[in-house]
Amino acid sequence: MAEHEHVRVAVIGSGFGGLGAAVRLRREGVTDFVVLERAGSVGGTWRDNSYPGCACDVPSHLYSFSFAPHPDWPRTFSGQEHIRAYLEHVTDVFGLRPHLRFDSEVKMMTWDAAKLRWDIETSSGPLSADVVVSATGPLSEPRTPEIPGLDSFSGMVFHSARWDHDLDLRGKRVAVVGTGASAIQIVPALQPEVAHLTLFQRTPPWVMPRVDRAITGAERALHRSLPFTAKARRGLLWGIRELQVQAFTKHPDVLGFVEQLAKRNMAGAIKDPALRAKLTPDYRIGCKRILLSSTYYPALARPNVDVVASGLTEVRGSTVVAADGSEAEVDVIIFGTGFHVTDMPIAERVVGAEGRTLAEAWKGGMEALRGASVAGFPNWLSIIGPNTGLGNSSMILIIESQLNYLADFVRQLGVLGGRAALDARPGAVDAWNRRVQERMERTVWSTGGCTSWYLDPSGRNTTIWPGTTTEFRRATRRVDLAEYELLRVPATAEVTA
Numbered sequence: 001m002a003e004h005e006h007v008r009v010a011v012i013g014s015g016f017g018g019l020g021a022a023v024r025l026r027r028e029g030v031t032d033f034v035v036l037e038r039a040g041s042v043g044g045t046w047r048d049n050s051y052p053g054c055a056c057d058v059p060s061h062l063y064s065f066s067f068a069p070h071p072d073w074p075r076t077f078s079g080q081e082h083i084r085a086y087l088e089h090v091t092d093v094f095g096l097r098p099h100l101r102f103d104s105e106v107k108m109m110t111w112d113a114a115k116l117r118w119d120i121e122t123s124s125g126p127l128s129a130d131v132v133v134s135a136t137g138p139l140s141e142p143r144t145p146e147i148p149g150l151d152s153f154s155g156m157v158f159h160s161a162r163w164d165h166d167l168d169l170r171g172k173r174v175a176v177v178g179t180g181a182s183a184i185q186i187v188p189a190l191q192p193e194v195a196h197l198t199l200f201q202r203t204p205p206w207v208m209p210r211v212d213r214a215i216t217g218a219e220r221a222l223h224r225s226l227p228f229t230a231k232a233r234r235g236l237l238w239g240i241r242e243l244q245v246q247a248f249t250k251h252p253d254v255l256g257f258v259e260q261l262a263k264r265n266m267a268g269a270i271k272d273p274a275l276r277a278k279l280t281p282d283y284r285i286g287c288k289r290i291l292l293s294s295t296y297y298p299a300l301a302r303p304n305v306d307v308v309a310s311g312l313t314e315v316r317g318s319t320v321v322a323a324d325g326s327e328a329e330v331d332v333i334i335f336g337t338g339f340h341v342t343d344m345p346i347a348e349r350v351v352g353a354e355g356r357t358l359a360e361a362w363k364g365g366m367e368a369l370r371g372a373s374v375a376g377f378p379n380w381l382s383i384i385g386p387n388t389g390l391g392n393s394s395m396i397l398i399i400e401s402q403l404n405y406l407a408d409f410v411r412q413l414g415v416l417g418g419r420a421a422l423d424a425r426p427g428a429v430d431a432w433n434r435r436v437q438e439r440m441e442r443t444v445w446s447t448g449g450c451t452s453w454y455l456d457p458s459g460r461n462t463t464i465w466p467g468t469t470t471e472f473r474r475a476t477r478r479v480d481l482a483e484y485e486l487l488r489v490p491a492t493a494e495v496t497a
Contacts, residue, residue: 009033009410010120010129012106012346015044017135017383017399019087020065023094024403028410034129035096036122038105042091045139046083051163051182053189054080057210057292061230062237062394065090071223071230077212077292110351111378116421116489118379130421131413133406134346135383138463141340145177149315153333160186160336167332171195175320175330177312179205180453181291183336187305188295196304198320198328202311203450204278206262206285210292238469241393245468248286248391252444259285269297278309286391287448341463342366342456352377353423366462367433369483370476371398372405373424378487379413381406387436388472389454389463391445397469405476412479419489428483439466 008030011021014037025033041047056063060073063083068090074082091097104124109132112119118132142159150157158164160182170193176183179201191197223230247254262285270276279300281288300307310323321327342365347358353376361376366386368374373381383406388398413420440446440461445454454463465472 004125005127006117007032007034007127007129009131009133010118010127011035011133011135013037013044013135013137013140014039014042014091014100015046015135015137015140016065016087016396017137017402018042018044018133019090019094019096020399020403021133021135021383021406022096022099023065023067023090024407025410026094026096028407030410033099034127035100036104036106036120037100037102038123040102041088042100043084043087044137045161046080046087048140048161049163049182050080050165051160051186051189053185054182055185055212056080056083057181058394059237060215061234062241063396065396066234066400068093069223069227069230069234071227072220073215075212075214077210106346106349108349108351109380111353111380113353113487114490116378116419116487130419131379131381131410133381133383134350134385136344136346137384138341138344138389139339141345142335143338143340144335145312145337147312147315150333152317153315154318155331155333157333158335160334161339169194169332172331173329174198174332174334175200175312175328176334176336178336178338179203180336180338181289184291184293184296186334186336188293188299191299191302191305194304196306196328198306198308198330199300200308200310200312200320200322201278203283203288204281204309205288205291206259206281207265207291207293207296208258208262209265209294212294238393238397242468242470244392248445249439249443249466252284252286252442252447255285255444262290266297270301272301275300275307278307281450283450284444284448286444287450288452288454289391338453341453350377350380352380365456365458365460367429369424369429369432370405371465371472372402372409372476373422373429373484375424375426375429378421378423381409386462387433388465390469391454391464393469398465398472401469401473401476404473405479408478412481416486421487422479422481422484423487425483425485436466437461440464 011018014035018035022035056078059076060078064070070086104122107121110119117128117130119128142161144159156167172194173196174194175198177200308322308326312320313323314321318329319327320330350358368385371385371388383402443466445461445464454461456462
């Protein structure tokens with residue numbers, strides 16, 4: 001029987017991380033790779049999240065690859081459709097389509113220690129790879145809470161990342177569960193057309209104005225004719241956010257001034273003192289993700305909206321019941337309850353050198369050397385891995401830093417020659433994560449008095465990077481071989497492989 005396909009590199013996912021990895025591999029001269037995508041098109045979270053009002057809260061010129069500038073962004077903060085179109089554009093411009101394998105969900109990845117390769121089972125068939133780049137992202141698997149009685153609800157139920165576009169919500173009674181980044185965009189988009197909207201809020205977010213506008217034709221023409229102007233614009237946006245990092249990571253007390261601005265933003269739209277009290281957080285701004293919207297508070301002040309300041313605990317027929325005992329009759333329930341971030345399902349499908357899954361290795365919390373490598377999982381690299389998230393800037397900056405690390409990882413394997421693999425040393429992983437967690441202790445995410453999706457069940461922040469993007473770029477500029485164990489194929493296996 002013919003052996004299944006083997007490639008040099010298998011990339012999992014075709015969002016920003018996966019497409020960026022594909023571009024970087026080609027630039028490094030590596031063309032023997034595939035991008036495995038479970039869906040039928042590229043885009044990642046910007047394909048899956050197509051709910052009304054979906055947009056980015058990072059300025060457009062900073063939310064794009066430095067190697068693929070886009071002078072024609074239509075707005076200062078881009079909508080989902082514009083970002084998805086940009087990723088399709090990147091796919092075409094860099095010739096990535098021959099490498100894409102759509103409808104190829106990864107079912108299992110198993111390390112073969114004898115052959116130093118990953119055996120991968122996908123929904124479209126098996127293959128193997130010398131190196132795996134996991135770019136599934138932390139915002140790929142929706143989290144829906146288990147609510148007693150939900151199965152008996154007669155109306156429609158769906159998560160914001162799985163929007164039902166065939167459902168006409170006009171004139172419906174709608175419950176939105178959650179007040180995170182998705183919900184504050186959904187609520188203003190739905191409020192004008194639904195009969196009534198009930199918002200279930202466990203913890204109020206801090207909300208700042210979203211200063212969005214159309215980018216003029218003159219601006220776009222200038223960026224097309226003089227590309228350095230777009231680069232300068234990007235640089236300014238980046239620099240401002242680099243300066244803000246100190247407040248989040250070292251001096252959270254100075255954020256009190258920002259809280260006053262957020263309260264003024266709320267007071268301008270919310271005149272009812274009781275409603276304002278419901279919407280005022282009791283934790284330091286920045287502890288949870290700061291949200292941007294100029295339409296959220298005005299929507300909540302409308303007469304067809306009720307804010308329930310407690311979580312949804314039960315469903316009885318068409319009645320939704322909150323923890324405070326309040327009830328509402330609804331036709332549709334929409335969950336804006338986030339994603340599996342600290343317990344990513346892909347971890348259950350990765351089996352390393354010791355026969356353990358990645359989920360088992362991460363049972364005490366996610367850890368990875370420089371956000372990329374995990375001990376016991378040779379030649380496996382993560383894009384947007386543990387402690388690589390940002391609280392105030394563009395994740396594209398982190399992704400590009402990790403692409404630098406990927407590029408050097410592949411280079412080092414080439415220099416080493418033959419069948420070789422690099423496995424992160426446990427001591428190196430521990431030392432890196434100890435430094436990260438020590439720095440985390442004084443950040444607003446640890447001292448701000450909130451519980452957020454940044455934290456794992458033990459209360460440890462395993463998602464956010466406690467420094468500047470410049471620091472992260474320096475830390476991931478190249479692979480330090482002293483942090484890895486070199487694995488070689490035994491001579492007998494080399495002959496038979």
